[in-house]
Amino acid sequence: MTKGTVETMTSARETVVARLKEMLGERCSTAQAVREQHGHGESYHPTLLPDAVCMPASTGEVAEIVTLCAEHEVPIVPFGAGTSLEGHVTPLRGGVTLDMREMNAILAVHPEDMDATVQAGVTREQLNLHLRDTGLFFPVDPGADATLGGMSATRASGTNAVRYGTMRENVVSLTVVMADGAILRTASRAKKSSAGYDLTRIFVGSEGTLGVITEVTVRLYGIPEAISSASCVFESIDQAVQTAVETIQCGVPVARVELLNTDAIRACNHYSKLGLPEQPTLFFEFHGSERGVGEQTETVQALAIDNGGSHWQSTSDPEERARVWRARHDMHFASISMRPGAKVWGTDVCVPISKLPECVRAVAEDIADAPFFTNMLGHVGDGNFHVGFLIDMERPEELELAQRYNDRLVRHALRLGGTCTGEHGVGYGKSRFLVEEHGAEAVHAMRLLKQAYDPKNILNPGKILPAN
Amino acid sequence: MTKGTVETMTSARETVVARLKEMLGERCSTAQAVREQHGHGESYHPTLLPDAVCMPASTGEVAEIVTLCAEHEVPIVPFGAGTSLEGHVTPLRGGVTLDMREMNAILAVHPEDMDATVQAGVTREQLNLHLRDTGLFFPVDPGADATLGGMSATRASGTNAVRYGTMRENVVSLTVVMADGAILRTASRAKKSSAGYDLTRIFVGSEGTLGVITEVTVRLYGIPEAISSASCVFESIDQAVQTAVETIQCGVPVARVELLNTDAIRACNHYSKLGLPEQPTLFFEFHGSERGVGEQTETVQALAIDNGGSHWQSTSDPEERARVWRARHDMHFASISMRPGAKVWGTDVCVPISKLPECVRAVAEDIADAPFFTNMLGHVGDGNFHVGFLIDMERPEELELAQRYNDRLVRHALRLGGTCTGEHGVGYGKSRFLVEEHGAEAVHAMRLLKQAYDPKNILNPGKILPAN
Numbered sequence: 001m002t003k004g005t006v007e008t009m010t011s012a013r014e015t016v017v018a019r020l021k022e023m024l025g026e027r028c029s030t031a032q033a034v035r036e037q038h039g040h041g042e043s044y045h046p047t048l049l050p051d052a053v054c055m056p057a058s059t060g061e062v063a064e065i066v067t068l069c070a071e072h073e074v075p076i077v078p079f080g081a082g083t084s085l086e087g088h089v090t091p092l093r094g095g096v097t098l099d100m101r102e103m104n105a106i107l108a109v110h111p112e113d114m115d116a117t118v119q120a121g122v123t124r125e126q127l128n129l130h131l132r133d134t135g136l137f138f139p140v141d142p143g144a145d146a147t148l149g150g151m152s153a154t155r156a157s158g159t160n161a162v163r164y165g166t167m168r169e170n171v172v173s174l175t176v177v178m179a180d181g182a183i184l185r186t187a188s189r190a191k192k193s194s195a196g197y198d199l200t201r202i203f204v205g206s207e208g209t210l211g212v213i214t215e216v217t218v219r220l221y222g223i224p225e226a227i228s229s230a231s232c233v234f235e236s237i238d239q240a241v242q243t244a245v246e247t248i249q250c251g252v253p254v255a256r257v258e259l260l261n262t263d264a265i266r267a268c269n270h271y272s273k274l275g276l277p278e279q280p281t282l283f284f285e286f287h288g289s290e291r292g293v294g295e296q297t298e299t300v301q302a303l304a305i306d307n308g309g310s311h312w313q314s315t316s317d318p319e320e321r322a323r324v325w326r327a328r329h330d331m332h333f334a335s336i337s338m339r340p341g342a343k344v345w346g347t348d349v350c351v352p353i354s355k356l357p358e359c360v361r362a363v364a365e366d367i368a369d370a371p372f373f374t375n376m377l378g379h380v381g382d383g384n385f386h387v388g389f390l391i392d393m394e395r396p397e398e399l400e401l402a403q404r405y406n407d408r409l410v411r412h413a414l415r416l417g418g419t420c421t422g423e424h425g426v427g428y429g430k431s432r433f434l435v436e437e438h439g440a441e442a443v444h445a446m447r448l449l450k451q452a453y454d455p456k457n458i459l460n461p462g463k464i465l466p467a468n
Numbered sequence: 469m470t471k472g473t474v475e476t477m478t479s480a481r482e483t484v485v486a487r488l489k490e491m492l493g494e495r496c497s498t499a500q501a502v503r504e505q506h507g508h509g510e511s512y513h514p515t516l517l518p519d520a521v522c523m524p525a526s527t528g529e530v531a532e533i534v535t536l537c538a539e540h541e542v543p544i545v546p547f548g549a550g551t552s553l554e555g556h557v558t559p560l561r562g563g564v565t566l567d568m569r570e571m572n573a574i575l576a577v578h579p580e581d582m583d584a585t586v587q588a589g590v591t592r593e594q595l596n597l598h599l600r601d602t603g604l605f606f607p608v609d610p611g612a613d614a615t616l617g618g619m620s621a622t623r624a625s626g627t628n629a630v631r632y633g634t635m636r637e638n639v640v641s642l643t644v645v646m647a648d649g650a651i652l653r654t655a656s657r658a659k660k661s662s663a664g665y666d667l668t669r670i671f672v673g674s675e676g677t678l679g680v681i682t683e684v685t686v687r688l689y690g691i692p693e694a695i696s697s698a699s700c701v702f703e704s705i706d707q708a709v710q711t712a713v714e715t716i717q718c719g720v721p722v723a724r725v726e727l728l729n730t731d732a733i734r735a736c737n738h739y740s741k742l743g744l745p746e747q748p749t750l751f752f753e754f755h756g757s758e759r760g761v762g763e764q765t766e767t768v769q770a771l772a773i774d775n776g777g778s779h780w781q782s783t784s785d786p787e788e789r790a791r792v793w794r795a796r797h798d799m800h801f802a803s804i805s806m807r808p809g810a811k812v813w814g815t816d817v818c819v820p821i822s823k824l825p826e827c828v829r830a831v832a833e834d835i836a837d838a839p840f841f842t843n844m845l846g847h848v849g850d851g852n853f854h855v856g857f858l859i860d861m862e863r864p865e866e867l868e869l870a871q872r873y874n875d876r877l878v879r880h881a882l883r884l885g886g887t888c889t890g891e892h893g894v895g896y897g898k899s900r901f902l903v904e905e906h907g908a909e910a911v912h913a914m915r916l917l918k919q920a921y922d923p924k925n926i927l928n929p930g931k932i933l934p935a936n
Contacts (some may be wrong), residue, residue, distance in 0.1 A: 184910040193818060194893040196905075251690040352656075366683065422660050445646065
């Protein structure tokens, strides 16, 4: 992986780092290994090093750090689990990376109100483990065991957003440290409110560019009485997508509906010797009462068969469920197995669901003769769709080609009325598509917000908004 | 009703009005009757007159009007159906009222994507009538036949938000005219996106203070295969609320759950001779498949009986359903019948659902010896709760007393971790609670947004934010 040159610290930065070391002791590190660890997410973007990595323990400490950095105009990059995919955590201009993982306290669980308040460094699996005796769970599942602060900042979602919504719907309130060190709470714990501007939604998806999220209150849900899983194989992606569309339109409250293309299934067969038919495949999960889940399963099976589906399998037995979903769960490592040593470039778009077949078809044609392994999978109930490229980072021509595929993917999505990213976020990997997607006026409105909240441009500079 | 003095037009305003008349002809009116009609919503707030009322026919015309007003720093107040309750549409500083009702075209319905795009003046009933052959409906129901522009601007919700969400969840995208006349689209029609700041949610609930909403894309839902209704009577409000809480916690996807207090039921008996037991009563509506609805009904009935409920009635027959819900539907006119000629002052708060019994108890005590009729009803699944005061507007002491009750209601809600308004909005009736609810830092962040988007303060000035 290419590494950025280690910037010579200016005297302002030296002053800031010295004072941070006084303030935080060992929780402020300038060790090369620590800085390298914080110089990248999980994507193909090159590593760049922050001047220092701080691990604050409280909102108050974050406010002190931000105040100090603001005074000296030193950039600040919040860092959660480091699982972002578009260079969100790369310190493009150096400065101080705030690793939030020491702030991992679960502050309150209110079972009766079905919400929980946690520090930003708590991961979703940590929260769900904590909740295990309450009968409640936190549903948003982007795959990685991301922090709730990071998931809020990137407006994450994942497989079961089709039923439970994304972070947009599931963040009740945030505590945020503003660029001047001010601390605010965006909203009360009331389930709804019309009391003023929606500060919560301003910060959800702001990728650390408007404020540092230090606490998150999220909605919880009752663990369903019954869960069942199903899978079904189709001759064409169109048939599979049509089944997903009809499932949603019939009002089936499906918890997950995932599409894997033929290449993705082939990778799973290669990885786990599953012997699955190498055709587009849908995976379903149903949540509800015993009877409700049975009914959902029947309805969807009928839709699938009507659309030419075959090899229908469904079960509510936990072990059998895992078997049915095996291919979907193996997807990441199965892809890697297709080209050991390669880097996965994962990108995503989201289109109105009616446009998904066309989008998928167009992309499939584009990448049909790719010289490296690719896969496609989709959270098809939402029109959200991922493409993975397995590239050899030592071969710049592969990176360039993946970039071209990615550009074409985004342009198909935009042409079809969609968005350049459904859930991965912009980081700096996709900021150049922002004007194309939203128009200059909308991006100008975003820029006005950024300028109002961060006039010195110290909060994760270079992210989301394209350079002027 | 008190009327504001008719302001003498400054020459800037005269210029603007003359040019608007040239531009719009009869669609720009300065007639006293028209201005009076646009000087108030449905609340107790005094009427104040705009200098002129314009009825634009397109987003382009709105942009022209706004550009002209911006040039001369003349205030602009967007006006939908005029059903707001906190003085939202009152032109506090005169200027131009934009009556959006000529912009009532349904621009597109995408059944496969389950969304529709309409001009801001389309009402929810108009949209649902238009959708009648599609099998789809738009669920958000604030009671009044409000415009979708107005509902977006106030972040409206209503009885079935517990299942379908509020305007926050159901607005996909907006077309907005900014304070400088720029036109932008806040988002694509993709169901989810992580592509930049959430402009949509910035304008939802902004009450015309950040931009003029001219088009709205909303989510649609499949009309459920089966609907059933139920009602149940309780000895205490606590028992009723506990039943609602348990209904939510058990994951029953209830479509509506409404609480009426004893006074509210008494009014309904008085109005319609229903002979209902004069006790706290819950009304339910269930949506789903035949079997699903049956199951939901059974589950909730068991919870209600466990909590001491009696007189359980349920039915899926459409006429019978109307009978079961009769009291709830009659509520508005039943209240008025308790004091003919009086004005209804309707206020609302929302608290975490666990705090609803305490909030209701405290408020009930406060208003127990009110010298005028009061009622309480709640969208209890959301912790949202309304109080109505029937006051004689000729008696200032009643207005003052209602104000005191309202203050106490809000302070109970805030003390219990709630919000000063769950769905009515701030207007200028509740702006003085904003700092108390959100804190000075959060209100400052709101103010920065307002200044960034409307530096001349011409968009609905005096609303939401308290005077500095």
